[in-house]
Amino acid sequence: MNATREEAWKLLQQHVGNESLLKHCLAVEIAMRAYAEMFSEDQEYWGAVGLLHDIDFEKYPDQHPYQAGSLLAPHGFDVEFIANVESHDRNWPGERTLLQKTLLAVDELTGFIIACALVRPDKSLEKLEVKSVMKKMKDKAFARAVNRETIITSADALGVELKEHIAYVAKALAAAVQKPKYQKLA
Ligand SMILES: [Fe+2]
Numbered sequence: 001m002n003a004t005r006e007e008a009w010k011l012l013q014q015h016v017g018n019e020s021l022l023k024h025c026l027a028v029e030i031a032m033r034a035y036a037e038m039f040s041e042d043q044e045y046w047g048a049v050g051l052l053h054d055i056d057f058e059k060y061p062d063q064h065p066y067q068a069g070s071l072l073a074p075h076g077f078d079v080e081f082i083a084n085v086e087s088h089d090r091n092w093p094g095e096r097t098l099l100q101k102t103l104l105a106v107d108e109l110t111g112f113i114i115a116c117a118l119v120r121p122d123k124s125l126e127k128l129e130v131k132s133v134m135k136k137m138k139d140k141a142f143a144r145a146v147n148r149e150t151i152i153t154s155a156d157a158l159g160v161e162l163k164e165h166i167a168y169v170a171k172a173l174a175a176a177v178q179k180p181k182y183q184k185l186a
Pocket of ligand 1: 024054
């Protein structure tokens, strides 16, 4: 991967116009960078996989994520990068690497955490408590589109304790929204 973060962001915006989907991609980027830091992995690379993981969702909803390659390959993203993106298909047949397990584990969770923060009167990610996220996990009426099962099983596959996982991702998101490029997240 030779693309800079700015190039990756521009590329994403060429294929994704929906604001919520762009926000989702940014949130997943933040969480991927945070976990890359925890695992002493390449934050730029992990962040780029997170940022671009849903690049084909808007144009090819029925073939997602298997059209990502057609959008990424012309810009120099290699087979490994594309496989990393494709791996977040719940039914992806391969054995997931650490990066791939992380992508799956943060994909649904980031949106759920942001949804939990947004229903607070202060909309604060910083003050959001893990126990309140855990409580909302059990509230089926809340953010019903978010698959709880995926959150639980993917965290388990990554080998992280769910509460710690939520705390870590929430903290990363709260820190990121202080930065201008991520301000719109929450
Ligand atoms: Fe996603």
